[in-house]
Amino acid sequence: MSLRSRFDELAARGARKHATLGSATLTSRRIYILPTGSGLFFAFIIGATLVGSLNYQSSLGFLFTFLLASIGLVSMVETQRNLTGLTVEILEPQPVFAGEVLKIVVTFRSGDGRTRRGVGVFAQGGEAALIPAGGEPFEVELTAPPRSREVGEVGRVTLETEYPLGLFRAWAPVESVARTVVYPSPYPGAGAPPAGGEGGGGEGAQGGQRGNSVEDFYGLRDYVTTDPPSRVNWKALARTGALTVKEFEASAPAYARLDYGELSGTDPEAKLSILCAWALTAYGDGVPLSLALPGVEIPRGSGQLHLRRTLEALAAFRP
Amino acid sequence: MRNEAGERFAPLSLQVAALALAWIPHAPRFPLWFSGVMALLLAARLGLAWGGLGLPGRWMLLPATGGASVWVITQFRPFFGGNGAIALLTVMVVLKLFEMREKRDRIVAALLGYVLAATRFTYEQTPFAALWMLGLAFLFTYILVESADEERSMGVREKARVVARLFILSAPVALLLFLVFPRAGAPLFTIQGSRHGVTGLSEEMSPGSVTSLVLSEEIVFRAELADSGGVNPELYWRGPVLEEFDGVTWRVRQKGEGGPLPRQVGDTLAQVLVVQPGVKWITPLDYPAAVEGGVRISPDGVVKAGRAGTSTATYSARSLIGPSFGELDGERRSLLLKVPEGADERVVQLALESKAGGVSDREIADRMLSFFHRENFVYTLRPEPLGPDPVADFLFRTRQGFCEHYASAMAVLLRHAGIPSRVVTGYLGGEYNPFGGHWIVQELHSHAWVEAWLEDVGWTRLDPTAAVSPERVRAGIDRAASLTSGYIRFGFGKGGFFTDMRLAADYLGFWWEDWVVGFGQEKQRRLLKGLGLEGRTGFAALLAATIAAPVLFLLLLGAVYAKWRRRGLDPVDRLWKRFLRKLEKKGIVKAPHEPPEEFAQRAGALLPAMAAEILAVAKAYANCRYGRDPTPGDLAGLKKAVDSFGAKSAKG
Numbered sequence: 001m002s003l004r005s006r007f008d009e010l011a012a013r014g015a016r017k018h019a020t021l022g023s024a025t026l027t028s029r030r031i032y033i034l035p036t037g038s039g040l041f042f043a044f045i046i047g048a049t050l051v052g053s054l055n056y057q058s059s060l061g062f063l064f065t066f067l068l069a070s071i072g073l074v075s076m077v078e079t080q081r082n083l084t085g086l087t088v089e090i091l092e093p094q095p096v097f098a099g100e101v102l103k104i105v106v107t108f109r110s111g112d113g114r115t116r117r118g119v120g121v122f123a124q125g126g127e128a129a130l131i132p133a134g135g136e137p138f139e140v141e142l143t144a145p146p147r148s149r150e151v152g153e154v155g156r157v158t159l160e161t162e163y164p165l166g167l168f169r170a171w172a173p174v175e176s177v178a179r180t181v182v183y184p185s186p187y188p189g190a191g192a193p194p195a196g197g198e199g200g201g202g203e204g205a206q207g208g209q210r211g212n213s214v215e216d217f218y219g220l221r222d223y224v225t226t227d228p229p230s231r232v233n234w235k236a237l238a239r240t241g242a243l244t245v246k247e248f249e250a251s252a253p254a255y256a257r258l259d260y261g262e263l264s265g266t267d268p269e270a271k272l273s274i275l276c277a278w279a280l281t282a283y284g285d286g287v288p289l290s291l292a293l294p295g296v297e298i299p300r301g302s303g304q305l306h307l308r309r310t311l312e313a314l315a316a317f318r319p
Numbered sequence: 320m321r322n323e324a325g326e327r328f329a330p331l332s333l334q335v336a337a338l339a340l341a342w343i344p345h346a347p348r349f350p351l352w353f354s355g356v357m358a359l360l361l362a363a364r365l366g367l368a369w370g371g372l373g374l375p376g377r378w379m380l381l382p383a384t385g386g387a388s389v390w391v392i393t394q395f396r397p398f399f400g401g402n403g404a405i406a407l408l409t410v411m412v413v414l415k416l417f418e419m420r421e422k423r424d425r426i427v428a429a430l431l432g433y434v435l436a437a438t439r440f441t442y443e444q445t446p447f448a449a450l451w452m453l454g455l456a457f458l459f460t461y462i463l464v465e466s467a468d469e470e471r472s473m474g475v476r477e478k479a480r481v482v483a484r485l486f487i488l489s490a491p492v493a494l495l496l497f498l499v500f501p502r503a504g505a506p507l508f509t510i511q512g513s514r515h516g517v518t519g520l521s522e523e524m525s526p527g528s529v530t531s532l533v534l535s536e537e538i539v540f541r542a543e544l545a546d547s548g549g550v551n552p553e554l555y556w557r558g559p560v561l562e563e564f565d566g567v568t569w570r571v572r573q574k575g576e577g578g579p580l581p582r583q584v585g586d587t588l589a590q591v592l593v594v595q596p597g598v599k600w601i602t603p604l605d606y607p608a609a610v611e612g613g614v615r616i617s618p619d620g621v622v623k624a625g626r627a628g629t630s631t632a633t634y635s636a637r638s639l640i641g642p643s644f645g646e647l648d649g650e651r652r653s654l655l656l657k658v659p660e661g662a663d664e665r666v667v668q669l670a671l672e673s674k675a676g677g678v679s680d681r682e683i684a685d686r687m688l689s690f691f692h693r694e695n696f697v698y699t700l701r702p703e704p705l706g707p708d709p710v711a712d713f714l715f716r717t718r719q720g721f722c723e724h725y726a727s728a729m730a731v732l733l734r735h736a737g738i739p740s741r742v743v744t745g746y747l748g749g750e751y752n753p754f755g756g757h758w759i760v761q762e763l764h765s766h767a768w769v770e771a772w773l774e775d776v777g778w779t780r781l782d783p784t785a786a787v788s789p790e791r792v793r794a795g796i797d798r799a800a801s802l803t804s805g806y807i808r809f810g811f812g813k814g815g816f817f818t819d820m821r822l823a824a825d826y827l828g829f830w831w832e833d834w835v836v837g838f839g840q841e842k843q844r845r846l847l848k849g850l851g852l853e854g855r856t857g858f859a860a861l862l863a864a865t866i867a868a869p870v871l872f873l874l875l876l877g878a879v880y881a882k883w884r885r886r887g888l889d890p891v892d893r894l895w896k897r898f899l900r901k902l903e904k905k906g907i908v909k910a911p912h913e914p915p916e917e918f919a920q921r922a923g924a925l926l927p928a929m930a931a932e933i934l935a936v937a938k939a940y941a942n943c944r945y946g947r948d949p950t951p952g953d954l955a956g957l958k959k960a961v962d963s964f965g966a967k968s969a970k971g
Contacts, residue, residue, distance in 0.1 A: 052441070077877060
């Protein structure tokens with residue numbers, strides 16, 4: 001296998017030149033081809049029948065040796081042709097947390113409507129999925145093994161096939177620069193995030209992991225669309241059928257203050273993990289949050305987009 | 320044991336069937352028990368799959384394979400070159416079927432099956448064998464496709480189509496390689512093949528021993544004669560020369576080399592002889608001057624065939640067809656004058672009568688021939704048996720017989736008259752096949768005649784049988800024999816449709832043996848010479864061509880496919896591109912970023928006369944490409960617009 005992986009590396013270096021963000025169409029230049037183990041055995045068989053024919057001076061022996069050899073060679077062209085003209089589009093995958101499996105969606109289009117058979121596709125280290133045969137465009141979801149926290153690229157997605165005779169393997173690596181974002185995995189026992197308050201007093205006095213006083217019930221008001229579901233008064237709804245939202249007394253709008261510098265400990269990954277967990281908790285409670293990392297400041301905000309920005313900052317952070 | 324065997328029953332049964340078909344032609348050469356054991360194993364394998372049972376593990380297969388190999392090697396002796404190797408291969412393939420777990424195992428089994436089928440060509444190369452193999456090649460390739468199709472997405476028809484396409488594309492390369500691959504003269508090492516029974520002429524003759532040959536339709540050889548310029552040569556094909564006679568039996572001279580080859584006098588006629596396997600003598604036309612093909616002409620003009628082979632052998636020869644020639648030394652002379660002791664008086668008397676008057680040797684011979692013609696000699700295939708002095712008995716009592724009798728008697732008479740003579744055996748005539756332009760010579764054409772040394776003339780062929788029934792010399796025995804009693808042959812020589820069919824089939828067979836099976840160094844040279852490539856027949860050149868041919872073909876194939884890909888573009892785009900090309904010819908080039916309608920406006924400004932047309936095409940294209948529901952009619956409209964674009968101005 002080492003020979004093959006060496007070829008893979010060479011091929012990848014070549015493919016880097018064609019790194020794509022959007023779609024890539026496979027041309028014969030991007031496709032590499034080598035005999036498989038069966039192909040080598042096939043060559044051995046040809047050699048044996050050739051020697052036999054030479055020895056017996058058997059004309060028909062020659063003829064069928066050459067026929068077999070020709071079939072093998074022509075199949076090489078067919079194997080490569082099974083990949084040419086295939087258009088591949090690698091979409092930017094959804095962000096995941098560290099340790100989770102990355103799902104990459106790849107769209108295929110057969111350039112000239114030809115049916116492709118036996119084409120497998122896999123992301124680096126992932127399992128191969130088979131492209132369904134047929135000329136229609138289709139999607140395949142690839143799984144790549146769990147990654148650690150990073151903001152990176154999808155990297156190499158390889159298509160390969162051994163159609164039609166299994167004697168040759170043609171493969172085409174596609175280097176995708178589509179972004180992969182892997183958030184740190186949330187620390188399980190992080191608890192509630194520290195509260196920040198207006199007027200500065202909150203910062204010094206409230207450190208650590210005490211919950212903020214979000215629980216002081218204030219009153220009810222009508223539901224508006226932006227309210228998170230966790231604040232809806234479900235009991236009241238059951239009773240009265242009206243959607244209302246609990247309002248809490250906030251000691252000057254409470255928000256979660258996520259500060260990297262304030263965390264103790266030496267492991268940066270652990271710290272990021274904690275921050276991530278807090279961010280999720282805060283979001284879940286509908287509390288605005290802010291993030292402070294060395295070199296990155298995200299002011300207070302709420303909503304899904306804000307959360308994503310925060311998580312991405314955590315993912316991208318280089319300690 | 321995993322139960323995966325049961326899932327793949329259909330492909331497995333195909334493998335088994337293909338293997339059985341590969342084996343069947345071999346079966347007659349093998350003991351029945353061997354075929355039986357193989358059949359049992361195959362059935363067992365099918366049974367395992369049918370019953371959904373698992374395959375035996377490695378621990379069982381390895382010793383089984385080893386044991387089977389030893390068993391085969393001990394059972395089949397000698398091992399190499401005979402059935403032993405084929406038997407071992409068969410056992411290996413059958414056992415391989417028990418080891419099929421992944422794709423690669425199936426491919427290996429199919430390829431081994433292919434080799435097994437091909438081993439047939441070590442002993443048989445008939446057209447039927449070739450067709451059988453072609454079918455098997457198709458089947459095994461199908462199995463390869465099936466093995467590679469792991470997700471089972473291809474139907475039977477599609478797999479067959481793939482195989483057909485592979486075959487069609489491979490055929491030209493295979494043929495080219497067949498013609499160009501350098502052929503060696505001799506095999507790499509000698510194999511003791513199985514020997515056929517030797518039929519045909521022999522090195523002794525007792526009048527009466529040729530009877531069994533006469534009726535045999537077995538083909539001895541086929542011959543193509545070069546154009547002899549309008550002269551129809553007499554078709555005497557020269558075989559063994561018998562010089563010693565003991566009163567009953569004529570034999571080939573037992574000792575001595577014989578004299579030098581006669582001087583070549585006169586024109587030679589070229590021939591190509593395709594000789595059946597097992598035939599001991601190569602019989603060119605009387606008198607052979609040169610034979611190519613690794614054989615020697617003895618000083619008596621006899622050519623013995625080489626090692627007994629298993630396929631036909633082709634020889635080129637040249638024969639003298641002109642007048643007499645040659646020499647005779649003293650030692651030979653006395654041998655050829657030797658008459659057995661105690662010769663019958665009447666025989667001696669007859670000889671002396673022929674000599675009377677001090678006439679020339681030629682005249683003596685003619686007198687003897689007219690004796691045969693004049694007297695009531697009868698030609699028959701069923702003569703009366705002859706007494707202890709066959710010659711005298713024949714000449715004066717029975718006066719019936721066939722070529723052996725006549726030749727023997729005449730040679731004896733000539734010797735008594737002091738003319739050195741001997742009996743030459745061989746063949747006379749043959750059946751002409753108009754389709755192939757060649758002669759078919761069968762055992763029934765065997766003949767014996769006399770060769771005498773006539774003073775002032777030299778070696779001369781004399782055929783006393785011809786003196787009796789002239790028919791025989793020209794038309795062949797069936798016609799002659801039909802004139803006499805004792806003729807029991809039917810069918811042969813009947814004219815009409817069946818004869819034509821038979822001759823056509825024979826022509827195919829001849830052509831097959833000559834050009835396909837017999838394609839060797841000489842034929843290759845001839846072919847290349849015919850193509851004008853005479854200088855390039857060296858080994859290195861041919862080897863280079865062998866390597867170049869498939870490479871070039873693959874490049875060609877790749878180029879053709881690339882062209883197809885371009886044509887395979889979406890028809891709308893194709894038409895649009897065609898339109899753009901037309902405009903390019905007028906000097907208007909569309910920039911890549913320009914949308915079609917904008918471009919149409921710009922083009923219209925540059926070519927005001929065709930502005931309306933250009934716009935129309937662009938609109939039609941936009942509709943087809945980006946429109947909501949383009950109909951086939953829209954596409955047709957676009958095609959029409961593109962095709963007719965520019966035509967008006969050309970006419971105008």
